Amino acid sequence: MFSDRLIAVDHDRYLLAGNGRPNDFTVIRTSDWINVIPVTPEGRLVFIRQYRHGTREVTVEIPGGAIDAGDADPRAAAERELLEETGFKAGKWESLGYVTPNPALQDNRCHTFLAKDAFRFAEPRFDPFERIEVVLFSPEEARDALRNGTVTHGLVLAAFGLFFAAGYRLR
Numbered sequence: 001m002f003s004d005r006l007i008a009v010d011h012d013r014y015l016l017a018g019n020g021r022p023n024d025f026t027v028i029r030t031s032d033w034i035n036v037i038p039v040t041p042e043g044r045l046v047f048i049r050q051y052r053h054g055t056r057e058v059t060v061e062i063p064g065g066a067i068d069a070g071d072a073d074p075r076a077a078a079e080r081e082l083l084e085e086t087g088f089k090a091g092k093w094e095s096l097g098y099v100t101p102n103p104a105l106q107d108n109r110c111h112t113f114l115a116k117d118a119f120r121f122a123e124p125r126f127d128p129f130e131r132i133e134v135v136l137f138s139p140e141e142a143r144d145a146l147r148n149g150t151v152t153h154g155l156v157l158a159a160f161g162l163f164f165a166a167g168y169r170l171r
Contacts, residue, residue, distance in 0.1 A: 007028050009027070028107070033069070034078045036115050045137045048086065049133040050130060064135075065077070068080075078093070086124055093114070097111075097165075110159075112159040
């Protein structure tokens with residue numbers, strides 16, 4: 001087993017009903033995550049740009065992160081992450097649901113929230129290893145970014161899948 005501050009990797013043995021043979025599986029255990037789709041009163045969407053070491057690229061994303069032990073629930077984590085990463089707060093919140101990022105290997109969920117009437121409240125408070133640029137997109141710019149490969153983060157694309165499934169549109 002391996003463990004650090006973000007993940008624990010376990011090896012499980014699982015007996016699949018019907019075939020009677022055990023199989024070994026690797027499971028990545030980690031906290032649940034959240035994503036936030038913030039929309040300002042003017043209809044602009046709050047995106048962020050940040051460096052991601054896994055791909056060694058600057059990515060275009062929406063605010064998000066891990067649910068910490070001190071968070072009361074996923075929405076509290078969403079409110080905290082939005083404020084920390086962008087300095088924004090929101091007047092109205094709606095849960096859009098969750099996805100399982102990779103159920104073949106991971107045990108966690110990623111919850112998505114729509115943050116309506118988002119407004120700049122304070123300066124962002126980045127984690128020590130974060131450098132984030134806040135970017136406001138018009139609905140057309142957001143739609144283009146989702147379509148043309150500017151946004152490549154799978155969980156961000158899944159968040160917008162939940163957004164569209166809930167009946168929302170980028171106007």
